[in-house]
Amino acid sequence: MSTAAVAAPSSSRLRAYVELTKPRIIELLLVTTVPAMFLAADGWPGGWLIIATLIGGTLSAAGANSINNVVDRDIDQIMQRTSKRPFPTERVTVKPALALGITLGVAGLVWLWLTVNLLAGLLSTAGLLFYVFVYTLYLKRSSTQNIVIGGAAGAVPALVGWAAVTDSLSLPAWILFAIVFFWTPPHFWALSLKYKDDYAAAGVPMLPVVAGEAFTLLHIFLYSVLLVAVTFLLFPAAGMGLIYLITAAVLGIAFVAGAARLRTRPHLAMKFFGYSNLYLVGLSVGIIVDRLVA
DSSP states (O other): OOHHHHHSOHHHHHHHHHHHTOHHHHHHHHHTHHHHHHHHHTSOOOHHHHHHHHHHHHHHHHHHHHHHHHHTHHHHHHOGGGTTSTTTTTSSOHHHHHHHHHHHHHHHHHHHHHHTOHHHHHHHHHHHHIIIIIIIIIIHHHOTTHHHHHHHHHHHHHHHHHHHHHSSOOHHHHHHHHHHHHHHHHHHHHHHHHTHHHHHHHTOOOHHHHHOHHHHHHHHHHHHHHHHHHHHHHHHHTTOOHHHHHHHHHHHHHHHHHHHHHTTOGGGHHHHHHHHHHHHHHHHHHHHHHHHHO
16 A cells, blocks of 8 residues: 555545546436436326436446556556546555445445336446446457447446336347447547547557547448437337427537538547537437426
8 A cells, every 4th residue: 555545645545546437427327317217107207216227327337446546557657648646656455446346346246226126236237347347448458349349337326226116128228228339439539539549548449549530430420420320210119299300410510510510620528529429419308398298
């Protein structure tokens, strides 16, 4: 244990352990849980069910992110973007951080099992295990497809939300999963363009590092087109109304246009990254409003 970690005040250590869970990422993950619940319930799914599902999802995601911090502590020290995280700044140590991650993950499973249903708990835990063992431990350091395949972990909350309401999975749930799955590559590749040198220094084979900027920009555009096409599948599959259709069309046109503009103005990568967050939130709101109005 480092001297810095020992000497840190209790409040500072507490903040460090909260940082391990990556709260901002959790917020984005939960954005896709709630609309799935409204869609599965064809309206209001119930206040307690929403709260219980979000608590369970938060616990699972926090556990996954904590373990991710433990595994990635070596590369986080090298990358400027992650150099202020708890491990590079020596505010936490491995054993308690790993214990925190495992405890939160188990708590997420048990909580969802007891308050929602077993399927929701198993799906949430499967997302955690996929994120840790498939993405963090293997794909991230070995393949340019790390974000593509690893995006499945980030798409699981949509399945959890659906399962929380119906205790089953059906076609609309998988379309919601696919929306988040295809949203992830253009979202994260835009970020990786900004921090290409960081990833290169850490030896992480992100697409811009291995294949170059032009190839990455092309694939951001192609995945953006595919993403928007998938959003329209929800219209017939889930019986969506005009509110969702208009929302998906307006946001989708802007998303594809942004991806196309990025090919000639790559310096706008972070603006596109920021819009991709707003896009996912806007689409989720569109689903909720559509179901409430219907």
